[in-house]
Amino acid sequence: MFYQSYFKNLYYTSSQNGFIGLFTIANSNQVWVSLPLNSVNPTCAVCEFWKTMSATDLALAAKSSNLSWAPWNIGKQIATGPYRSMSTPFVPVTRPWYVQAAKSVPTNISVQYTSPYLFLKGIPGISANVPVFDKSGSLQGVIATDIPFSDIQSNLVNYLQTPNAFMYVFTADGTLVGNTINETLVLPNGSLKTIYAMEHVVMLQVAKYIQSLVSQNQTLQSLASPATYFENNGYLFQLRMMDSAPYFFIVNGAPKTDYTLRIDEMFNSLQSTLDGTVGTVIELTAGIFVLVVVASCFLIYFGIAKPLKVWTDVMVQAADYDFDAIKNFKRRGNFISELNEIEVAFFEMIAKFATAISSNKAITQRSGAVVSKASSQNTVSASPDKSVA
Structure with missing residues (x-):
């Protein structure tokens, strides 16, 4: 082989x-x-x-x-x-x-x-x-x-997440597999150490607390499935069961103050990030404000001021009965829908006004011609009377 x-x-x-x-x-x-x-x-x-x-x-x-x-x-x-x-x-x-x-x-x-x-x-x-x-x-x-348990024990420290965290592994019968202080796992008499003989005061305290829960008609399996957090004497810890080997259990925990310190660190980090974000937002807002002002001026000039000036010029010309410029004027429309509608109606009105003025002028001219002709005829008819007299 x-x-x-x-x-x-x-x-x-x-x-x-x-x-x-x-x-x-x-x-x-x-x-x-x-x-x-x-x-x-x-x-x-x-x-x-x-x-x-x-x-x-x-x-x-x-x-x-x-x-x-x-x-x-x-x-x-x-x-x-x-x-x-x-x-x-x-x-x-x-x-x-x-x-x-x-x-x-x-x-x-x-x-x-x-x-x-x-x-x-x-x-x-x-x-x-x-x-x-x-x-x-x-x-x-x-x-x-x-x-070897020594291999397991040497790797446990790689999973600690806070300064004062601890972790230990044990079997269902209480045999210590390893912990994060690398204490000896064999007693002087040659037997394997149990978790109730651990040297670490906090881990020993946690082990006894878990044992007290088991004595209350509970099992390690029920306490560890699903993984549950416990609190005891200022410590938070979790009891878990290994999925691939359900007869091994892992306890990991830390003082509550460790988590508080981490929350403070997270808060400070968030505050710093927030300050930076607010500064960026202010800069962006200022830039956007300038762009909005420029855009507003552009819109006001080309959408309102310039069209109104054109309409004013047309009205002045119309008041003087000068419609030549109006005939040559090409309406470009307006991107403001309301003003565009007003512009259409205005130029339709001016066009009708110009048409009416032109028609009235033509009628006036024809009427003048008729009156002039009639006057001439009346003058000719009156001449014989003068000669007779």
Whole structure:
């Protein structure tokens, strides 16, 4: 079996109790192996490198299933040195991660996490595991990886959001997985520490407060789903349950004053932003005011003043019966609808007035001609009378 990449560790145990794992220890890559009990002349892919072991060590490894290790080259996928016995009896199929995965069924395969326990070297942590079945549904082995609590604990500080914030992770039975002060997770007697033995006074106080809520006929699951905020002795905190591993719980919180300070910072930031915005608005308003004044002057001149002057000139000319300029005048219209209507009516009135004046003038001229002709005729008729006299 080949491992292309891994983080910290990755290992596989066969159902016959054979074990192979890749580990990174002190920046050194190592391969760990153990033979199935009572195996003779092993033929596995890595077992050929055991030729460097003495016959005594090889017999001991097969008899007691001791772990052995060798330096490992990831790129070439080979051991680069002799295998050395750890003199550590190791029966993989009895380890928590194997026992848990072996209970799975082929129709429901998923990654599982063990309860907290101590690894071979006494390091507390959990293991993630997944079973491997063949086509017939028979268990062939288990792939697993260790997750030391130290890795979890070192990452918790990255999620703190205020100066005095705190966070800790624990299991449903109260086992401490890690907290943000990186305190030791193993008691002097070798047992795992619980949250009720934490050194951090505030976190211990919060843990006891949550326990008091649980004792009131509530459960951790009901308190954490959905995530809920609590307040106790001047602290705000939240209890959450991990979605991917619902038996792990996270508590994060901070003094209420931390949130008050952040609100003050937000207020000051908003005030500064508001001041800048108001200044910008004032500048824009001043600019818009100037534009409005200029536009108003433009509209008043071309929309009102100039048309009124034209109308006045037309009226003066009309008063003197001078309609020549009016005939040559081309009305351009007005973009102010009311003035445009007045202009249309005005020029229609002037046109009718001019027509009426012209008609009246023509009538007057014809009447004058008739009167003149009649006078001439009357003068001719009167002449004989004078001669007779």
